[in-house]
Amino acid sequence: MHAWTALITIIILAVAGYVGGQLSATRVLIGTIVPYVAIGIFLVGIAWRVIAWARSPVPFRIPTTCGQQKSLPWIKRARFDSPFTPGETIVRMLLEVLLFRSLFRNTRAELRREGPRLLYEEEKWLWLGALVFHWSMLVVLLRHLRFFREPTPAIVLLLQRIDGFFQIGAPVVYWTGVTMLAALGYLLWRRLKIPQVRYVSLFTDYFALYLLMAIAGSGIWLRYFTKTDIVGVKQLTLGLMTFTPVVPTTVAPLFFMHLFLVSVLLAYFPFSKLVHMPGIFLSPTRNLPNNSRAVRHINPWNYPVKVHTYEEWEEEFRDKLIAAGLPLDKESGNHV
Amino acid sequence: MSEQVPKPEELVQIDYQPPAKPWMDVPVEFRRGTFCYAGAKKNVEYLGFPNPRDWQPMDEDWKLPPNWREIILEGMRDRLQKFRSFRLFMDICVRCGACADKCHFYLGSGDPKNMPVLRAELIRSIYRRYFTWTGRLFGRLAGARDLTEDVIKEWFYYFYQCTECRRCSVFCPYGIDTAEITMIGRELLNLVGCNINWALEPAANCFRTGNHLGIQPHGFKDSIEFAIDELEDLTGVRVEVPIAKKGAEVLFIMPSADYFASPHYYTLLGYLLLFHQIGLDYTVSPYASEGGNFGLFISHEMMKRLNDKIYREAKRLKVKWLLGGECGHMWRVLHQYMDTMNGPADFLEVPKSPITGTVFEHAKSTKMIHICEFTADLIRHGKIKLDPSRNDHWVVTYHDSCNTSRAMGLLEEPRYILRNVCRNFYEMPENTIREQTFCCGSGSGLGTDENLEARLRGGLPRANAVKYVRDRYGVNLLACICAIDKATLPTLLEYWCPGVEVAGVHELVGNALVVDGEKERTTDLRGQPLRRKEVTANA
Amino acid sequence: MASQGEQLVALPQDLREQLLRQWLALALVHYPPQTRRFLVEATDPFRNPAGRIYRETLGVVLEELLGLCNWQRIRGALEELIRLRALLGLKPSEAVGFLAELRRLIGCRVPLESAQSSTLDGRVERLLLEAFDLYLECRERMYQARLNEIRRARFLEERLARRQEAT
Structure with missing residues (x-):
């Protein structure tokens, strides 16, 4: 049900972007005003979100300990699953943010009839799908810097070279675009297929997936099939950057759809579950050291009872x- | 046979996934054997909680105060401002489902609202409706719903079907902790007088007498003396247990079940023997005669009110530091809350073992250490003599209790002790122990009588793993360090996995400990005959 | 064919698997729909203990009913199964009734001779009766466990009182 409503919503938005890109009046709107408004909403919204979180204090030190604590010196402790020092906690956070440590924990035991031992198999599809998607998206985003910087930064060029390493196709295929779309597809597939996950899914869960897929799909189409006027695009984006917007007429309408959907994503971001990105840094079960008995934690609203x-x-x-x-x-x- | 059972011809087409109603449209159904009875009026009144009245969850009318909706929403607003955990966990869940099959209640009952993600959505949907503009604007489309009396009933049913064990939080990519959400949910329910008696009565008792069962000072003394007499019968050694002795070095705090229930009692015998043998200068207190804290299962405020007695008594008795017995949720409170709530404990000294000289730096602020940390240190330094053959009649496995593993990280100390006090020790499968341990299904104030069926269902994943080691290695004893485990796991195993007993780690220490001047031991602390096995030559 | 001769109904592996799957589906009718697939498909015996019990025990029962019919083995498996069923808040008839459906399941998939058929009828009938006995046993065991729990909680109180009486 939600899956369908979300799909229809996305189609409407995509069509609006496409059609809007063809009419000269709306093209200016989509090419200039909408992105500015979207970026404004994004920045203000995220700031507002993070400030709201940060304003609520952390009254207690409640890390989830996923390994041996620091106690006696001869007991080997789990430095990063049960960190004691701030430094170790940072490593734990990095493992969480960069490698999705917690999702990686999904082991599955398998009983083998003949053997005497239990076999542990890693059940890592969700972890892999999520990791591939997020990392691909990061690379794709960085690659897009070339539209916003003149000359293109060296690091972006390097990234492009790595990404297009196999030199397949003309223009060269960037793998991250493909893997991002594939990972999104997997995430959507499992949401629809696993009954429990489907049962808990809301409109916004599908909407976010479709939106990202539409953006990635239109981006890929623009690069490999429409082969739109890159110079025109860069003119537009640099214009946006320097607050002297220009809307060249040589750019394909599909590009405006792409741009419009990105604007929708930016504006939608702070009000949706997508805020998990900044949110994870603040999660009290992960970003606090397990040193509760060594260092007193202060509760700012501790009151007499x-x-x-x-x-x-x-x-x-x-x-x-x-x-x-x-x-x-x-x-x-x-x-x- | 009910009519929904299809005919064999139709079976071929049976699908495991027929269309389901959205969960918001499924009204809560109070199934007997699943919920706990309501907090008794006298206990609600004694603790000064709102809306004392006679009611039960199966009643149609819950007699909520007329402005209950305002109270709940105001309570939510207040807690959103006070707890970053709550605010954040309301916002960042992406419903990836990694937690879904991690909850023992879900695995045992199959009820989808027992999936951690959905348990949290019960309250998130209200948050969205009243505290976010997307929810206000788009309603159901944004995953929001109105706050009705049915929602309150649903909260009650499902927040008292969560044992706050934090297993889901281990697997969540954002560390969303359902225990935190359940704790807040229960606080909100308490604001309108919806609570359970099995949490309230122990809290009321503890507030008044100092322990959950309401044992008064003379009863406390009788129990301790009984244990002293019995130890003398068993070992020929008469130990001394100073009660409320001022100026002792250590105040020992244990869960009260240790001195009234079985098999906890044998753990008490173990502690007493150990303290006697090493000559520890310690005392126990009838005022702070409870390590456990059922306030944790009611509200942060109640937790603080009960926890207050510990530091207060330590100060009065002028002890140097605190030692805590075997208990799970007690250690969550001591490790993660006590110092913040009732500290600083600047009148105490950093714990230092008088026997080994080890300074417990990791507890230098709270000044309280776990008995397993203490004993492991003794064994490591060779300060006690152990005869593990006295535990040969046991084939042992170890069950990590939720709180000591996931809210403290006490994993190796008890294992180290066990490997030294017994000779047959086998671990349960990897994904059911340590930080992935399965709850007994009875924690957080749910270990009562009327919801036994729910507890047994929730305990299935744990019992299932015990059964595996029973069948494979002949395990006949499950050792643990949690008073709720000791009370409820015997029941669970009696039903699911007969032939496995439950014991505290320090009961086994007591069996193995060689005490100066003891008589030849022919029985363990339970009075069962010892069955020593021949030691193989190259052992 | 000596050992085969003792089999009541010899079925190809895939047909037996199908039968088992359908029988399992019948057993799960009382579970919420979102959960059924998980119970069937999650193969980790520790992550999905209920599913493990269903798969293992029904497999054993089916094998024995169609084969040598070792009642001791059947009873062992059945006990584990009914222990789970007795806790689901079902009526007794719902908890064990699905077992009898096996007869019809087989009937519409496999042509049986009349001797085979009546033997199978007898076996399924006995299976059902055994299951009822076990259901009752499990409920009694639960109440017994409940009583024992209460007694353990008052362990010292009882012993103190006994000592007082003695002196």
């Missing part, structure tokens, strides 16, 4: 304490 003091307790059980011959702080009660 109603307790049962020893004096009250002794008073309440005075007779019983005396009968049992247990020591008292005050030999006679207040009520004598």
